[in-house]
Amino acid sequence: MASTTASLAVPASPDRTWQLIGGFDSLPDWLPYIPTSTLGEGGRVRTLVNEDGGVIVERLESFDNDARSYSYSILRAPFPVTGYRSTLTVHAVPGEDTARVEWSGRFTPDGIGDDEAVDLFHGIYRDGLAALHRTLAGETARPS
Template structure:
């Protein structure tokens, strides 16, 4: 089962980053290809649905929200992506110097592509999303 982890130091405190990335945050502002978002619920089992620019839909289920850290994990239930059984976590760590580290991790099964191509697809998706977050925070 492939595992992709992306860690990035972002130039803002965690309290400014977290509202952008939390479960019911501003996902359409940074998630690659997202044009509309609906969230149904805030606790375990809640779902969020994204409409992507190509008209496809992505449905995710909230699996865990940390009561201590700025973190949550989710499962993709339905997507146009070449993955199955994707379980991901987003976590924001304050660094103590006014910055924050975003960690975005996923493990998954491959479907239509080779393992290396599927890993590259997920890594590219995460890197584009993180770069969009960086631009939001700079402005």
Template sequence: MPPSWMAACTFTARGLAGHLPVGTTGRRDEMTKVKMETELPVEPENVWETVGRFNALQEWHPAVESSEMEEGGKVRRLRLAGGGEIVERLEQLDEEGHAYRYSIVSSPLPVGRYTATIRVRPAPDGKGSVVEWSSDFEPQGPEQEALETIRGIYQAGFDNLRKLFGG
């Protein structure tokens, strides 16, 4: 993995106040799961305008320099800040439910069979929104390394969303 990608997504597993990571059972015959979320003080529709566009990751994630669409908009090729590339496929889009599911086709990340969902929903108190990012994958190497890498990616995105939308 390019050092710049790791630097852009560095985080500490402890002290993620306001974010809810979900770990794993530790069994290697099961998929490893990560689920994190963050609250933003704006309406879900406003957040979805940015987060919901499959080809807009570079607008809100600091590790993504550019995104190019292929295969009629079903595949995005992400160029990472400092080098490297991730290719992802849009598996399902639910505009009404403010969610999309995607899979990784190729990447330098230590994961295989990776699928993820990004969802935006109203905050429980009705004021603002919650952005949820969850995934299932098979670690390629030590499970803890894969967990920390994916959590770091999500955390970097959430941190930047809070800069963009407040919170």
């Protein structure tokens, strides 16, 4: 089993950051390469469509609003891994009204090496967090 974690400080409070990303159906609100998300099974399964038309189906495995964290698994996707489970968490930055977002995942490479699988998901997490940062920075830059 392989794993990777990416984290990034973002220019918003933990509560505002969680408000944006904490909904299991909220990826299109901050992740440009996922323009479509549809919930099923009472909100426990999301079907994502990426900008190339690829479909990814994920199941919400755990949700903790107080800890600002949720975990999900992939049911179907065009990724060369099995047993994928990921967690997205918003952490407070002590002494500041900003947040640090951590996105981590564990998975078993299927047909590729551990390093290649880690590079794939680390890139997805890193690029996703950069998109989140741009979204939140755009919000804070707007005049009241």
